[in-house]
Amino acid sequence: MTVARKSGLLHLSVLVALIGLFFMLPPYHSGNLARIMVLAIYAMGFNILFGYTGLLSLGHAMFFAAGMYGFGLAINLGGFPLLPAFLIGMLSAAGLAAITGFLALRTTGVAFMIVTLMFAQTAYLVILYFGAYTRGDEGFVIQTAKRSVMGIDLTTDSARYATALILFGLCFVALARLVQSPFGRTLVAIRENEERARMLGYDTGAHKLKAMILSGLISGVAGAAYAMLFGYVGATFATVQYSIFPLLWVLLGGAGTTIGPLLGVFFMFYLIDFSSSLTTAYMLIAGIVLVVLTMFAPQGLMGEMRKRVFTWLP
C-alpha cells in the first residue's frame, strides 16, 4: 500500500470514528467532542506555521479572535446572514495574518515570537478600546435566532456536532493533502534548513507569508466556528493564554503531524476536565503530566508514534 493510500485511509478512519462516536457517546462527551473539534481546527492552523514551517508564533489568539469578532460583529452589527458573516470572519483573520506576516516575517526566531506576541497584545487592547462595539472584556452573545443556516438550527446538539465535524473534516483533509503537496514539502524544507531551501531556488519569504496567511485563516475558521456554535464572542479569546494553548496542544499531540492537534486538544481537554474534579490545583497536575510527556515523548504523542511505528505518518 502506498503512503498516500495509507494516509488517506487513516484520515478517513478518523472521520468515520468521529461520526460513530456521536452515536455512541453520552451527551456530555459528544458535546465535549464538538468543542474539541473546533479547538483542533485552531490547533491545526497553528500547526501549519509551527509544526510544518518551523515558525513559533506567540500571538495566534489574534487570528482566532479576528475570526470570532469578524463573524460576531458582522452578524450583530452588520446584520449579515450566517454564511456571509462566517466568510467575513475568515477574511478578517486572513487579512490580519497577511498584515502581521508582512511585518513580523522580517524577523526570525525569538524576535518573531516577541513581535507576534506584541501584535496579539495590540489586537486584545483594540478589542477593549472599541468597547462600544465589542463590549470589551465582557463580550457579547449571538442570539439563538441568528445561529441557523438554511433552516437548520445550529444550537441543537446534533447540528452543532455535525457542523463541527464538517468544518473539522474539511480542514483536516485539506491540510493532509496540503502537507503532502509540493507546497507543503517546501514548508518542511524551510523548517529543516531555510538557507538550503533558498539556495535551491525557493522563495522562502513568499512561502512563509503564504503559510502565515493560511495558518491565520484556519485559526479564524476556528474562532468563527466557536462563536457560531457556542454563541459567545469575548476578548478573553484574544489574551496571551489563548496563544499558548495551541502551542501546548500541538506539542502534546505532535508538531508536524496532521492528527497530532486533534489528539493534543483531546488529551489536554480531558486532563483538565478530570483533574479539576479532583483538586483546585489541577493546573499543577496538568503541568506535571506535560513535563513527564515532554521528558519521555519529546516529539508529542503522534510524533513518537511516527518515530517508532508509523514512519509514513504525514
Added chain:
Amino acid sequence: MSNGTSKKTDFSRRSALKGIAATTLAATALPRFVQAQSASPIKIGFQKHATGIGAAYGRWYDATTQAAVKRINDDGGINGRPVEIVIEDDGTDPKRGAEVLEKFANQHKVDVAFGTLFSHVVIGSAPRAGELKLPYFVVSEGHHVASGMLNRYTLQPGITDVKSQVQSMAPFVAANLGKKVTMIYPDFAFGHDHRDFFSKAIEAQGGQVVAQIAIPPSETSFTRYFPSIPRETDVVYHVMVGPAVLTFVKELGEFFGPSRPEIFGFIDSLEAVDITSPGLEFLEGTYFWEGMPRHAQAENSVFDTAYRAAVGVDERGASLSDSKDVSTYAHMFGCWETLNVIKAGMESADYKGPDDRAKLIEAVEAMSEMPHSMDHPQGPKLFNGKTHQVFGQQYISKVDGGTLKVEHTASIEDGMYEDEVDYTAQSF
C-alpha cells in the same frame, strides 16, 4: 424448625417503649426531609471561581453557599428533599464556564446552576444554559441580564445590577459631596458601565461629570493620570479593580496631600482587602458604595448578625478563624439570597425534577416583594419578573477611624429604571 416450644422473643414492652421514644426523638431532632428519605437530593451546580482572577470572590461565594445550604437543609430542605451542592471550577474563564454548565446538565444531572460573578463568564455561559434548558441563577451584579442580552433561563434574583447601583448613588453624591465629578475608571466594560450610567444619573441630579479618566487595564502606576483631574472637581469617583488598586489609592493620596476633593468609590476596589492595610490611610473620610455593609453597624439588624454568624464572619467582615482573611461581604450575600429564592421558587412550583424547570422559572418570574428577613439579610427587595433582575437598597459608607460607617441608605426606588426586556415573552 419448631421443636414445639415457644421461643422467647427479645421484643418486650420496655424495649418497645425505648424504640418508640428513640424514633420520636430522632424524628424531631433530624431535619424534616427524613420523612422523605427516599427522595433524591436536589442538586444545585455551583459554578465557582476557584482559580483565576475571581478566586478571592469564589472562596467566599463558596463559604456563603455552604452556610446557606446548611440552613436550608437544617430547615428540612426543599420540598422535603435535601439540597446537594455540586461544585465545578470555571477558572474565571468564559470558555470553561460554558463547559462547566454542560457538565452540570449532562453529567452531574443537576436541577439548576448558580453562582458565578464575573460578567464575561456569565455572558459566555448563558447561551449554553438556554440551549441546555438549565435554569442559571447568576450572582454577578452585571447589567447583562436586565439589558436583554441573555435568555429566559438566566436570572439574577439575589443581587442588584450595576446600573441600579450606580444610578442610586447619584442623589447622595450630588446633594452631599458636590455636583462636579471626575470619574476614574478601568478602560473596560465594567468601567464603561460606571462611566455611562453615572454620567447620566448625575446629570439628572443637576450635576456634571467634568472629566472621564479611563485607565488602561495593563497599567501599574497612576500618578501621570492625576494631573488630568480638573481643579473645579468637587468629587473624585473611582472604581478601580484588580491587584493595582492599592498602588492607585496610595498614589492618589500622595498626589492630593492633605487638601483633596471629596472621594467616592465602589467597594469592589477593596473587596477581600483590609481597609486598614498600610497605604490605605488616605481613604479615611472618603465614601464607598457597599452592597451590604462590611462592618457591623451600631444598630445592626438581627438578620445581618445571624447571617454573619452562619457564614463565619466577624464584625469587621473577616473570617472568624483568621481576622486577616477579609471577606467579599458587599457581594457574597447574593449567593445566600439566590439560594433562598431557588428554594422559594421550587416550593411554589412544587418542583419535582428537571421536567419542572420551566415551572420553576415561571414561579420565580411571579415573585415580587422580598421582605427584609433571614432569607434576605441584605435588605428588602423587589424582583422584576420581566427583566429577571432584582432591585434593592444600596448603602453608602464613610471610612471613619478605619471603620466603614453607613451614612446613607439608598431606597429601592432610587435604583429602579425602565424595563429593557420582557423575558416572559420568550418561549421556553
